[in-house]
Amino acid sequence: MQADKLVTRDGRSLAAHRFPAAGTQRAVVVLAPAMGVPQAFYAPFAGWLSRRGFTVLSFDYRGMGLSRTEPLRAETADVLTWGQVDCSAALDHAAWLAGDAPVLWIGHSVGGQLIPFMREPNRLAGALLVAAGSGYWRDNAPPLKRRIRAMWWGLVPVLTPLFGFFPGARIGAVGDLPRGVIWQWRAWCLDPNYAVGAIGEQAADAFAAVRVPLHALYFADDEFLSRRSIESLNAQYVNAPLRFDVIEPKAVGETRCGHLAVFRPRFEKTIWESCFGPALTHLVDSKTADEIP
Secondary structure: OEEEEEEOOOOOEEEEEEEOOOOOOOEEEEEEOOOOOOHHHHHHHHHHHHHOOEEEEEEOOOOOHHHOOOOHHHOOOOHHHHHHHHHHHHHHHHHHHHOOOOEEEEEEOHHHHOHHHOOOHHHOOEEEEEOOOOOOHHHEOHHHHHHHHHHHHHHHHHHHHHHOEEEHHHHOOOOEEEHHHHHHHHHHHOOOOHHHHHHOHHHHHHHHHOOOOEEEEEEOOOOOEOHHHHHHHHOOOOOOOEEEEEEOHHHHOOOOOOOOHHHOHHHHHHHHHHHHHHHHHHHHHOOOHHHOO
């Protein structure tokens, strides 16, 4: 693992790490984190990928993890800033690292929702969307739906103005988030069509413009998102060849998978080997859209 950095088009410096490929480089993979999750969480998985011939680039969105360089109440970013500016910088850097090799995107949760908002997302050879779905509150998985009303109509409106950011870490909800991020994400989550509904035609056009092969993975015991959540987001990619796999924990030799835990090292011999590895190989080997089921 090597410390790296991304310089965005608005002059921000974002913390990143590079995991060079062992042996011949098959592709460069960008790891885009879930909401409130630092890049360090994915380091064991990134190391596993590097040992299999992938150069991996991980990073933290502005205001998060090692990219948080000032008090969070001073951060002005929203979710679109993360996609349009931060993710674009990650893709630019990955393309520079790759040379003639393909660039792949692994987007976990919100990291898989931001692809349409990046600058020139069709530079990607493909993307693996892990537990990436609409956050519309009525489509949340039952464990989350039972308490999400308190989040959107109670905690966020009360605590965000009080602290100047959303203090999720101290209440065990998502993590600390910039106020622009939580307010925009709330607006998306209250709309049946999520970002497309909240933003409008501009977002619909952005999703429609994505034409790279996508492989979506949904773990059936996800405690945050339902299958309907995933299918709702998938449906927005109207012009991208998309493969969608629903994974039952027992089918991969596990009793529990969930939304976040699948990137933990204990899943290396099961989920990483049987789900992530083949999906990435499939994306690398796919030459045309017609090859995607």
